[in-house]
Amino acid sequence: AQSVTQLGSHVSVSEGALVLLRCNYSSSVPPYLFWYVQYPNQGLQLLLKYTTGATLVKGINGFEAEFKKSETSFHLTKPSAHMSDAAEYFCAVTINTGTASKLTFGTGTRLQVTL
Amino acid sequence: DAGITQSPRHKVTETGTPVTLRCHQTENHRYMYWYRQDPGHGLRLIHYSYGVKDTDKGEVSDGYSVSRSKTEDFLLTLESATSSQTSVYFCAISGGQLSGNTIYFGEGSWLTVV
Numbered sequence: 001a002q003s004v005t006q007l008g009s010h011v012s013v014s015e016g017a018l019v020l021l022r023c024n025y026s027s028s029v030p031p032y033l034f035w036y037v038q039y040p041n042q043g044l045q046l047l048l049k050y051t052t053g054a055t056l057v058k059g060i061n062g063f064e065a066e067f068k069k070s071e072t073s074f075h076l077t078k079p080s081a082h083m084s085d086a087a088e089y090f091c092a093v094t095i096n097t098g099t100a101s102k103l104t105f106g107t108g109t110r111l112q113v114t115l
Numbered sequence: 116d117a118g119i120t121q122s123p124r125h126k127v128t129e130t131g132t133p134v135t136l137r138c139h140q141t142e143n144h145r146y147m148y149w150y151r152q153d154p155g156h157g158l159r160l161i162h163y164s165y166g167v168k169d170t171d172k173g174e175v176s177d178g179y180s181v182s183r184s185k186t187e188d189f190l191l192t193l194e195s196a197t198s199s200q201t202s203v204y205f206c207a208i209s210g211g212q213l214s215g216n217t218i219y220f221g222e223g224s225w226l227t228v229v
Contacts, residue, residue, distance in 0.1 A: 032216050034217075043220040043221055044158075044205065045220075046219070049215070051215055090157060090158065092158075096216060098212070099165055100146045100148075100163050100164075100171075100209070100211070101209055101211065101216040101218060102163060104160075105157035105158040107157040108157050
């Protein structure tokens with residue numbers, strides 16, 4: 001079975017500062033990894049994903065994440081935070097079974113951006 | 116946005132009453148899912164479907180049933196609602212490997228059981 005741990009349920013950064021949201025996963029087989037963002041009272045929007053190939057993945061809104069197998073990590077970063085980045089972020093993992101991909105989610109990290 | 120419509124978007128119901136949530140997709144994706152979101156738990160899979168009339172349980176399936184009679188519709192039923200089922204319910208769809216195993220989410224249905 002797969003699992004995800006997101007370190008820090010709340011992260012606060014100043015506008016313009018680096019954003020770093022941490023995600024560690026557990027999987028016995030090569031994982032597929034995802035980051036989703038959720039704005040208040042909305043659904044989840046895909047930010048980026050890693051399946052195979054290049055380990056540095058770029059997503060929407062200037063976010064990127066790096067798959068590090070040796071550290072079982074998939075941390076999300078953005079060089080310069082913007083007020084509009086305030087939201088909840090979820091890391092998720094699945095594996096390729098050839099059938100339905102069932103995502104396992106972390107508990108989420110709420111990002112606050114201050115002036 | 117992926118073509119996913121959830122209804123109703125908000126509902127208040129009484130304990131013991133049946134409730135059905137509907138998910139409708141226009142993407143012709145094979146796989147459909149129901150998740151619930153609760154504070155401190157992230158999203159947890161209730162049931163999923165891998166084709167018409169083909170469904171299976173997720174990690175929190177007790178008290179829920181599902182049906183899929185058409186590719187585009189996936190229904191979630193709470194046979195007798197309890198207060199512990201107060202939650203936000205998200206439908207999701209995926210084309211499997213055809214869509215890079217990406218799962219797309221609907222806008223959510225807020226259910227309150229009083």
